Amino acid sequence: MHSCRQVVAGDVARHVLVAGRASSRKCHCVWQRVHQQAQKRKKLMEEDYLEKMPPRRRHAAGEKIARARERKGTAMGYFREATGIPGPSGFGSASTAEQVTDGIDASLLTVIITGGSSGIGAEAARVMALRGAHVIIGARNTEAASEVKQSILQSTPSARIDIIQIELSSLKSVRAFAEKFLAMDLPLNILINNAGVMYCPFQLSEDGIEMQFATNHVGHFLLTKLLLDKMKSTAERTGIESRIVNLSSEAHMTTYRTGIRFDKLNDKDFYNDKLAYGQSKLANILHANELARRLKEEGVLNVTANSLHPGLIRTNLARHSIAFVGALQTATCVLWKTIPQGAATSCYVALHPNIKGVSGKYFADCNESKTTSNGRDELLGRRLWDFSEKLVTSA
Numbered sequence: 001m002h003s004c005r006q007v008v009a010g011d012v013a014r015h016v017l018v019a020g021r022a023s024s025r026k027c028h029c030v031w032q033r034v035h036q037q038a039q040k041r042k043k044l045m046e047e048d049y050l051e052k053m054p055p056r057r058r059h060a061a062g063e064k065i066a067r068a069r070e071r072k073g074t075a076m077g078y079f080r081e082a083t084g085i086p087g088p089s090g091f092g093s094a095s096t097a098e099q100v101t102d103g104i105d106a107s108l109l110t111v112i113i114t115g116g117s118s119g120i121g122a123e124a125a126r127v128m129a130l131r132g133a134h135v136i137i138g139a140r141n142t143e144a145a146s147e148v149k150q151s152i153l154q155s156t157p158s159a160r161i162d163i164i165q166i167e168l169s170s171l172k173s174v175r176a177f178a179e180k181f182l183a184m185d186l187p188l189n190i191l192i193n194n195a196g197v198m199y200c201p202f203q204l205s206e207d208g209i210e211m212q213f214a215t216n217h218v219g220h221f222l223l224t225k226l227l228l229d230k231m232k233s234t235a236e237r238t239g240i241e242s243r244i245v246n247l248s249s250e251a252h253m254t255t256y257r258t259g260i261r262f263d264k265l266n267d268k269d270f271y272n273d274k275l276a277y278g279q280s281k282l283a284n285i286l287h288a289n290e291l292a293r294r295l296k297e298e299g300v301l302n303v304t305a306n307s308l309h310p311g312l313i314r315t316n317l318a319r320h321s322i323a324f325v326g327a328l329q330t331a332t333c334v335l336w337k338t339i340p341q342g343a344a345t346s347c348y349v350a351l352h353p354n355i356k357g358v359s360g361k362y363f364a365d366c367n368e369s370k371t372t373s374n375g376r377d378e379l380l381g382r383r384l385w386d387f388s389e390k391l392v393t394s395a
């Protein structure tokens with residue numbers, strides 16, 4: 001796994017900064033307290049300012065403050081990402097999947113990871129197995145998945161790993177995967193919806209759905225739907241919270257103007273590979289948020305759903321856009337992570353006790369983070385849910 005590790009300039013820079021961090025943990029805590037107090041004071045001043053405003057200008061002023069906060073949050077996010085400075089969770093962009101799961105016993109857990117045959121998914125599978133979980137790798141390329149399994153068994157001979165074939169762009173294949181898994185009569189504690197494609201040329205899936213949306217969102221929407229009862233019953237029976245984790249991306253910020261293009265989803269003339277990827281990654285967030293909302297409404301508190309951005313990591317994901325991603329990496333080298341760092345947020349959200357009871361949130365660098373207004377749009381989330389339901393029932 002470590003052969004995939006890429007040492008990029010940003011990584012070196014981050015390690016220099018992180019080296020100093022160990023000795024300055026105490027300073028960090030003091031800094032955090034001072035920062036929290038300053039934030040509190042600022043919030044009170046803003047509230048005071050809004051109260052003194054004439055009512056007709058209050059709404060616009062409130063929105064201006066919210067936008068300024070969002071800009072500051074984004075800048076702070078990039079700063080943390082580049083420096084590796086840990087956030088409130090105690091972890092940051094420099095943390096690896098092994099570090100964030102250190103001391104966690106997952107031996108009672110069964111985990112499904114889609115796309116576990118490569119990149120972030122393969123590393124998450126390795127670390128989950130290392131912590132004792134029974135890992136089911138969902139992969140379309142079972143040969144590649146077998147190689148991952150063998151390499152995990154070499155480092156962790158006690159690892160429990162099974163492979164089930166899944167082609168996420170095919171609803172038939174997703175149904176077959178769920179049937180095979182359910183026939184194994186295993187519990188299901190964690191579902192990591194990780195598989196993904198990026199920036200591929202326009203193509204329709206066998207069900208007639210645009211390929212990035214079909215693979216990244218619709219396949220995972222159906223898979224989650226088919227496995228949800230199993231996750232509920234596992235949580236009920238074992239008393240251990242079940243967790244659904246959707247791999248999204250900061251690319252959700254770069255989507256079509258309306259967020260999701262319901263009416264022109266499958267229209268080649270309106271296709272843009274970058275915006276279509278952003279759209280599918282926005283769908284991953286909205287799916288987790290709406291699922292979390294529905295579970296709460298149902299009174300199911302022991303199943304959670306969250307989404308995350310793993311960071312920028314050089315993996316096979318870039319296969320359709322090597323030149324573009326290469327240029328992006330050169331321009332933003334300080335923000336890039338290694339694969340073990342890239343799998344950290346997935347493992348943190350799936351396993352860490354800090355996340356107990358947390359649902360409907362978005363994470364980056366192992367800390368709760370903010371999405372765009374589209375990502376927080378409940379109405380859009382409900383509309384996407386109904387739309388996806390129709391897609392998976394009609395095809």
Ligand SMILES: NC(=O)c1ccc[n+]([C@@H]2O[C@H](COP(=O)([O-])OP(=O)(O)OC[C@H]3O[C@@H](n4cnc5c(N)ncnc54)[C@H](OP(=O)(O)O)[C@@H]3O)[C@@H](O)[C@H]2O)c1
Binds near residue numbers: 120
């Ligand atoms: N790398 C990054 O910088 C980055 C940034 C933000 C978000 N993400 C997200 O992180 C997730 C993992 O990406 P990665 O970087 O680890 O990429 P990766 O190395 O390409 O891994 C993606 C995995 O998904 C599988 N997959 C793709 N299409 C599939 C399909 N139709 N059916 C079944 N499996 C399929 C791939 O299988 P094959 O090997 O057979 O293709 C592979 O195992 C993705 O959801 C991605 O959007 C990555």
